[in-house]
Amino acid sequence: QVQLQESGPGLVKPSETLSLTCTVSGYSISSGYYWAWIRQPPGKGLKWIGTIYRSGSTYYNPSLKRRVTISVDTSKNQFSLKLSSVTAADTAVYYCARNIITSGRYFDYWGPGTLVTVSS
Amino acid sequence: SYELTQPPSVSVSPGQTASITCSAGELGNKYACWYQQKPGQSPVLVIYQDTKRPSGIPERFSGSNSGNTATLTISGTQAMDEADYYCQAWDSSTVVFGGGTKLTVL
Numbered sequence: 001q002v003q004l005q006e007s008g009p010g011l012v013k014p015s016e017t018l019s020l021t022c023t024v025s026g027y028s029i030s031s032g033y034y035w036a037w038i039r040q041p042p043g044k045g046l047k048w049i050g051t052i053y054r055s056g057s058t059y060y061n062p063s064l065k066r067r068v069t070i071s072v073d074t075s076k077n078q079f080s081l082k083l084s085s086v087t088a089a090d091t092a093v094y095y096c097a098r099n100i101i102t103s104g105r106y107f108d109y110w111g112p113g114t115l116v117t118v119s120s
Numbered sequence: 121s122y123e124l125t126q127p128p129s130v131s132v133s134p135g136q137t138a139s140i141t142c143s144a145g146e147l148g149n150k151y152a153c154w155y156q157q158k159p160g161q162s163p164v165l166v167i168y169q170d171t172k173r174p175s176g177i178p179e180r181f182s183g184s185n186s187g188n189t190a191t192l193t194i195s196g197t198q199a200m201d202e203a204d205y206y207c208q209a210w211d212s213s214t215v216v217f218g219g220g221t222k223l224t225v226l
Contacts, residue, residue: 046163048215051215
């Protein structure tokens, strides 16, 4: 059974960089599939941030692209998110997920999510 | 940018059929999927590739997609189905989610 777990600081100051890591268990990232970050502001809807493949190829949401970096560490079976120059608008629950890219795109396994608050 | 439009809320009586729509230009030419999210929980995939159910999802969940509208149908709705539902598609290499629909089982 594939399991994902987000980790990282729950509080980030404005203008700083948000950094999160997703640890995958039950499946080796180096074996394939794509892996994604999605966020959800409190009381609001879901927003895709970006997706990465084991090779390091990335796809980002155009609205966040200039501030986002997603990377992968296959030796640790982890992938990570960095979001720079954060503001209060970046306060959200951040989810990592497995991204199936075949006919259509969808997310079949999700982590429990981690709340990141941007505040001084 | 591509936008998916869902009704903010839908109400249904227990045992009845609930239909939740998701609309966008030529959505029927793309694949749509649906997620269920209960309070405090992660989203769960309930329909993918328009009509397919993942393992473990009850048969009462079904999907369709034609023209400009994708529809999630829940037959014989149960109290446990009360949740937020999100549609999702992709366009121009960008994943897009609908705004979500709160399903209330009265």
